[in-house]
Amino acid sequence: xxxxxxxxxxxxxxxxxxxxxxxxxxxxxxxxxxxxxxxxxxxxxxxxxxxxxxxxxxxxxxxxxxxxxxxxxxxxxxxxxxxxxxxxxxxxxxxxxxxxxxxxxxxxxxxxxxxxxxxxxxxxxxxxxxxxxxxxxxxxxxxxxxxxxxxxxxxxxxxxxxxxxxxxxxxxxxxxxxxxxxxxxxxxxxxxxxxxxxxxxxxxxxxxxxxxxxxxxxxxxxxxxxxxxxxxxxxxxxxxxxxxxxxxxxxxxxxxxxxxxxxxxxxxxxxxxxxxxxxxxxxxxxxxxxxxxxxxxxxxxxxxxxxxxxxxxxxxxxxxxxxxxxxxxxxxxxxxxxxxxxxxxxxxxxxxxxxxxxxxxxxxxxxxxxxxxxxxxxxxxxxxxxxxxxxxxxxxxxxxxxxxxxxxxxxxxxxxxxxxxxxxxxxxxxxxxxxxxxxxxxxxxxxxxxxxxxxxxxxxxxxxxxxxxxxxxxxxxxxxxxxxxxxxxxxxxxxxxxxxxxxxxxxxxxxxxxxxxxxxxxxxxxxxxxxxxxxxxxxxxxxxxxxxxxxxxxxxxxxxxxxxxxxxxxxxxxxxxxxxxxxxxxxxxxxxxxxxxxxxxxxxxxxxxxxxxxxxxxxxxxxxxxxxxxxxxxxxxxxxxxxxxxxxxxxxxxxxxxxxxxxxxxxxxxxxxxxxxxxxxxxxxxxxxxxxxxxxxxxxxxxxxxxxxxxx
Amino acid sequence: xxxxxxxxxxxxxxxxxxxxxxxxxxxxxxxxxxxxxxxxxxxxxxxxxxxxxxxxxxxxxxxxxxxxxxxxxxxxxxxxxxxxxxxxxxxxxxxxxxxxxxxxxxxxxxxxxxxxxxxxxxxxxxxxxxxxxxxxxxxxxxxxxxxxxxxxxxxxxxxxxxxxxxxxxxxxxxxxxxxxxxxxxxxxxxxxxxxxxxxxxxxxxxxxxxxxxxxxxxxxxxxxxx
Numbered sequence: 001x002x003x004x005x006x007x008x009x010x011x012x013x014x015x016x017x018x019x020x021x022x023x024x025x026x027x028x029x030x031x032x033x034x035x036x037x038x039x040x041x042x043x044x045x046x047x048x049x050x051x052x053x054x055x056x057x058x059x060x061x062x063x064x065x066x067x068x069x070x071x072x073x074x075x076x077x078x079x080x081x082x083x084x085x086x087x088x089x090x091x092x093x094x095x096x097x098x099x100x101x102x103x104x105x106x107x108x109x110x111x112x113x114x115x116x117x118x119x120x121x122x123x124x125x126x127x128x129x130x131x132x133x134x135x136x137x138x139x140x141x142x143x144x145x146x147x148x149x150x151x152x153x154x155x156x157x158x159x160x161x162x163x164x165x166x167x168x169x170x171x172x173x174x175x176x177x178x179x180x181x182x183x184x185x186x187x188x189x190x191x192x193x194x195x196x197x198x199x200x201x202x203x204x205x206x207x208x209x210x211x212x213x214x215x216x217x218x219x220x221x222x223x224x225x226x227x228x229x230x231x232x233x234x235x236x237x238x239x240x241x242x243x244x245x246x247x248x249x250x251x252x253x254x255x256x257x258x259x260x261x262x263x264x265x266x267x268x269x270x271x272x273x274x275x276x277x278x279x280x281x282x283x284x285x286x287x288x289x290x291x292x293x294x295x296x297x298x299x300x301x302x303x304x305x306x307x308x309x310x311x312x313x314x315x316x317x318x319x320x321x322x323x324x325x326x327x328x329x330x331x332x333x334x335x336x337x338x339x340x341x342x343x344x345x346x347x348x349x350x351x352x353x354x355x356x357x358x359x360x361x362x363x364x365x366x367x368x369x370x371x372x373x374x375x376x377x378x379x380x381x382x383x384x385x386x387x388x389x390x391x392x393x394x395x396x397x398x399x400x401x402x403x404x405x406x407x408x409x410x411x412x413x414x415x416x417x418x419x420x421x422x423x424x425x426x427x428x429x430x431x432x433x434x435x436x437x438x439x440x441x442x443x444x445x446x447x448x449x450x451x452x453x454x455x456x457x458x459x460x461x462x463x464x465x466x467x468x469x470x471x472x473x474x475x476x477x478x479x480x481x482x483x484x485x486x487x488x489x490x491x492x493x494x495x496x497x498x499x500x501x502x503x504x505x506x507x508x509x510x511x512x513x514x515x516x517x518x519x520x521x522x523x524x525x526x527x528x529x530x531x532x533x534x535x536x537x538x539x540x541x542x543x544x545x546x547x548x549x550x551x552x553x554x555x556x557x558x559x560x561x562x563x564x565x566x567x568x569x570x571x572x573x574x575x576x577x578x579x580x581x582x583x584x585x586x587x588x589x590x591x592x593x594x595x596x597x598x599x600x601x602x603x604x605x606x607x608x609x610x611x612x613x614x615x616x617x618x619x620x621x622x623x624x625x626x627x628x629x630x631x632x633x634x635x636x637x638x639x640x641x642x643x644x645x646x647x648x649x650x651x652x653x654x655x656x657x658x659x660x661x662x663x664x665x666x667x668x669x670x671x672x673x674x675x676x677x678x679x680x681x682x683x684x685x686x687x688x689x690x691x692x693x694x695x696x697x698x699x700x701x702x703x704x705x706x707x708x709x710x711x712x
Numbered sequence: 713x714x715x716x717x718x719x720x721x722x723x724x725x726x727x728x729x730x731x732x733x734x735x736x737x738x739x740x741x742x743x744x745x746x747x748x749x750x751x752x753x754x755x756x757x758x759x760x761x762x763x764x765x766x767x768x769x770x771x772x773x774x775x776x777x778x779x780x781x782x783x784x785x786x787x788x789x790x791x792x793x794x795x796x797x798x799x800x801x802x803x804x805x806x807x808x809x810x811x812x813x814x815x816x817x818x819x820x821x822x823x824x825x826x827x828x829x830x831x832x833x834x835x836x837x838x839x840x841x842x843x844x845x846x847x848x849x850x851x852x853x854x855x856x857x858x859x860x861x862x863x864x865x866x867x868x869x870x871x872x873x874x875x876x877x878x879x880x881x882x883x884x885x886x887x888x889x890x891x892x893x894x895x896x897x898x899x900x901x902x903x904x905x906x907x908x909x910x911x912x913x914x915x916x917x918x919x920x921x922x923x924x925x926x927x928x929x930x931x932x933x934x935x936x937x938x
Contacts, residue, residue, distance in 0.1 A: 169916070171806065203806060203810070205805075205806055205807045205810075206916075212806075212810045212813075249810065249813065249814050250813060250814060250817045251817070332817050332818075333817070334817060335815075335817075340817060342818075376821075376938065403742065410831070413938075414835060414936070414937055414938065415834065415835050415838040415839070415937075416831040416832065416834040416835040416838070416937050417831050417834070426742040426743060428743075448743050449743070450742065450743045450744070450745055452745070452746070461838075462834075463779065463782065463834050465782065465783075465786065465830050466779060466782065466783045467746075469745040469746055471743070471745045473743075498902070499745065501745050501746065501748050502748060502783060503746055503747075503748045503749060504748075504749060504779065505749040505750060505751055505752035506751075506752050506755055506778065506779040506780040506783070507751075507755065507779060507780050507783035507784075508748045508749055508750065508751040509751040509755060509757070509758075510758040510783065510784070510787065511748055514902045514903075516902075542902060542903055544902070544903055548750070548751045549751075554903060556903040582866065586903065605861065607866060631862070633861075633862065635861075649862065651862070683857075694857075697857065
């Protein structure tokens with residue numbers, strides 16, 4: 001039994017946050033917090049017609065990273081307000097909006113004909129070509145939608161052709177997939193019809209005697225229904241059933257396939273929301289190996305149930321419960337003409353109890369359980385997590401604590417495995433932030449974590465991995481000063497300790513502690529209108545300490561300076577210039593006669609980079625850029641106790657590209673980029689002090705990605 | 713609403729107080745690591761200070777075939793749960809996957825991560841339990857030159873090697889049980905290198921179905937171990 005009140009205080013942080021909370025009715029939208037000052041100015045304007053204003057606070061309130069939210073916006077071309085409104089109205093998390101929109105494109109019940117006589121036709125064709133140094137991809141896709149009164153026809157086709165060039169040999173991958181559905185909409189909530197799913201895959205490798213191909217055809221009867229059984233309850237039930245014909249290198253499978261799926265959404269006022277999705281899919285088939293004449297009866301089955309229960313979503317106290325149960329059974333023929341059955345099971349549940357006043361004052365307590373079983377083992381997870389935030393005037397405190405445990409069983413197979421693994425992880429971190437007026441912010445951070453790996457052999461001949469611990473802790477402080485729009489600066493200090501601890505005697509000699517000290521000073525100053533200079537200076541020291549091998553102790557230093565000059569010559573012409581100088585000496589320790597240890601430099605790196613980028617945008621449809629870059633590096637090492645040069649490298653990169661976003665009439669669009677890259681490289685290596693100059697290495701190649709979209 | 717707020721505050725305070733009592737008066741410190749045993753004599757000396765020394769450590773780890781070797785072998789690869797920022801994944805040559813799938817009628821484990829690599833070491837050293845192992849790394853003349861810690865990609869390296877794993881039980885009984893090419897992607901953190909990608913390639917002169925069935929690529933051996 002070990003007690004450490006100092007460390008345990010980290011546990012109490014979320015508790016204090018909760019005690020300090022003054023829970024008030026929840027609000028959908030919060031005022032801007034000064035914690036996000038200047039956040040939006042770091043994002044450049046985008047050519048997609050999207051505005052990223054308030055990206056950071058929105059991502060923070062959704063508890064996702066800003067780049068993830070931005071990626072969703074760019075991928076689905078949805079603004080933040082529209083994304084949030086759609087997520088609210090569909091009753092789903094933000095990351096599900098895009099996939100649901102894509103899925104619903106093929107749902108005849110989701111749309112209605114809008115043209116004359118109730119007829120409408122939509123056609124969209126997309127072609128893209130992406131070329132890189134050793135690979136190229138050509139994609140073609142079309143979406144067709146015809147609705148005439150109650151009759152509908154839909155088709156979606158995608159073709160991908162990839163070429164990989166390795167060692168002068170070309171490998172090909174082709175994927176072709178088409179879904180066609182036609183039917184009759186008997187009522188706004190009921191349709192009957194048929195659909196055909198056709199899939200092809202081909203893989204060709206020059207060195208392979210087993211080139212792979214797969215052909216899959218499914219012809220199905222389709223039925224889609226929607227219901228509103230009660231107020232606040234909506235549901236849908238879909239059935240697809242028909243013939244299956246699958247052929248690949250390992251099996252030929254023919255039979256009947258079916259897919260019954262449905263979802264129910266139930267809401268009661270603002271206090272209850274429950275979404276449940278269920279699916280049963282499978283096939284009854286006659287299967288054989290391609291080179292066998294013996295037909296085998298196989299039954300594949302997949303069941304899936306998942307749901308989300310939300311209680312008092314907008315209230316000061318609320319709860320979210322997510323659950324999922326999935327079972328699959330796949331049967332395949334073996335060489336001996338028997339049936340091999342593979343069963344997998346996955347169950348997961350997590351619950352979050354929320355106490356929330358607003359985005360700046362909340363406490364979330366989460367627990368989760370999970371279980372999965374596969375032929376190669378089972379895994380059980382459980383965990384608990386607390387996350388809290390409390391902001392009071394100019395103070396803001398964030399704290400997180402988590403405790404997770406994973407137990408995996410790896411049965412003995414193929415002369416490997418045969419042991420149980422238990423991974424126990426605990427971590428806590430905190431951030432205390434203080435605002436001093438509108439211009440100065442001070443931050444203190446702290447974190448600690450321990451992950452323990454333990455093994456028990458379950459087979460006589462098993463050799464489980466080494467039991468070990470991984471420990472880390474860190475402290476940091478940061479001061480930000482935003483004097484004006486012209487000048488801002490920041491200073492940061494971080495201290496960290498990482499320990500790798502093998503427990504058994506046979507491997508403890510490699511145990512090590514790494515103590516890291518880092519400092520950073522950065523500033524940005526607008527010299528004149530349109531000309532801004534920014535600099536970042538970093539210095540770090542990593543002390544590597546081997547408790548059982550003291551002669552291996554080392555010290556690595558790192559000095560890094562990055563200077564950027566950004567000039568807006570005209571609104572259409574921008575020039576960026578960047579210089580980077582980095583020195584990384586390192587060495588070990590020499591014990592002298594007085595018993596003291598002295599640092600002895602053993603090797604070092606010097607890297608210098610000068611790069612620029614000139615961008616000219618004559619119109620919104622076209623942008624041209626040139627990017628020359630020069631890099632120089634020198635490396636030294638130790639030979640016979642003397643530091644000598646080891647390698648010297650000079651490299652010139654030059655690339656130019658055109659970025660297109662061109663409208664072709666009213667219905668077409670050509671977008672993407674095309675460019676050419678060139679590099680020249682020469683290296684001098686020193687052997688016994690004598691320089692050996694490498695031949696000049698040069699490469700020159702096209703790269704880019706173009707996409708043509710045409711819509712009727 | 714006021715009543716709800718009062719109830720909330722009381723419930724919150726009570727819950728927090730309970731948690732605080734449990735935390736302060738309760739269990740062991742959850743952040744105390746275990747005490748390791750003093751090191752035993754012998755074993756593999758792990759040295760990951762340069763990519764070349766890392767490859768030498770892998771060679772020594774396979775020659776050791778014991779727990780020390782297993783630890784050294786796996787420590788050569790990136791572990792996203794450790795201080796390194798990247799996770800290790802191995803990618804097999806597609807033709808090797810096709811050949812294995814045709815025989816095993818299974819899809820290969822995806823992705824090939826550190827857990828599988830850990831078991832692969834056991835499988836590999838147990839393949840010829842009584843033989844001694846020697847792994848050699850040679851330059852790959854068919855690939856571009858190595859890129860190690862270039863200014864354009866600091867703390868990263870891509871090296872191309874032709875590997876051969878020999879086993880021997882006597883001076884005359886020498887066999888090759890793994891041969892092929894590897895594009896190794898390395899990452900430097902905390903003053904040492906980690907392998908975070910092993911892009912395996914078969915030797916075109918040997919092929920995916922070699923005349924000597926023992927001469928498989930490491931990727932094929934990895935698949936065979938599952």
